[in-house]
Amino acid sequence: MTMPLKDLKADFSKSLLSSYANIAILEVRMYNNSVQPRPSYKEILYMYCIYSINNCTASDLVQLFNTSKALVSQTIIAMERKKLVSRIKDPSDNRRQILRVSPETLAMYSEEMQIIDESLKRMNEVYSIEEICKSAKIVKEVTDCMLRISTEKHGKE
Numbered sequence: 001m002t003m004p005l006k007d008l009k010a011d012f013s014k015s016l017l018s019s020y021a022n023i024a025i026l027e028v029r030m031y032n033n034s035v036q037p038r039p040s041y042k043e044i045l046y047m048y049c050i051y052s053i054n055n056c057t058a059s060d061l062v063q064l065f066n067t068s069k070a071l072v073s074q075t076i077i078a079m080e081r082k083k084l085v086s087r088i089k090d091p092s093d094n095r096r097q098i099l100r101v102s103p104e105t106l107a108m109y110s111e112e113m114q115i116i117d118e119s120l121k122r123m124n125e126v127y128s129i130e131e132i133c134k135s136a137k138i139v140k141e142v143t144d145c146m147l148r149i150s151t152e153k154h155g156k157e
Contacts, residue, residue, distance in 0.1 A: 016142070026112060037082045046075055050085060050099045051106075051113055057096055066147065 027044050039047065049064060050056045061072045076099065079085045084105045090096035106113060123132055 016139075019139075026115070029112070039079070039082065039084055042075055043079050043082070043084060046079065047084060047101055047105065047109070048116065051101050052116065055090070056099045057090075058099065061099075066144075 027041055046061065049061060053060055053064075058069065058072050058076060061067075061076075062069050065072070076085065076087075080087070083102055086100050086102050087097040088100060090098050101109075101113075127135075
């Protein structure tokens with residue numbers, strides 16, 4: 001079954017914008033509930049990723065965000081200074097450093113992290129793993145494509 005492009009565009013646009021708005025609301029709540037020093041929005045995004053990706057490394061973030069290692073390293077260093085994250089040596093490879101959200105940060109933002117976990121659990125009750133994976137892949141491909149088109153039009157920033 002194919003949907004007219006006009007309808008597909010409207011449905012997908014609504015879905016993307018709604019997702020963006022919902023995540024922005026969570027970020028604002030997290031930011032407003034923070035004590036000094038407050039995390040930047042980029043740091044909040046990194047915390048979500050570090051929390052969600054098992055044994056997350058700086059290289060994982062470089063790949064995920066399609067950005068430079070230097071930029072990721074600067075952000076991680078700033079987060080370490082604020083005691084938002086810590087690094088531990090990978091027991092299986094001493095060259096790798098695994099990023100962890102600090103216990104203090106987890107305690108401070110436990111409600112937000114529980115919301116993420118509960119949301120994923122509920123989606124798992126409604127959709128199959130295959131459907132969730134396919135949906136995640138589609139969203140990633142669309143947003144990657146948006147970034148590529150933007151980069152083509154405006155150059156890499």
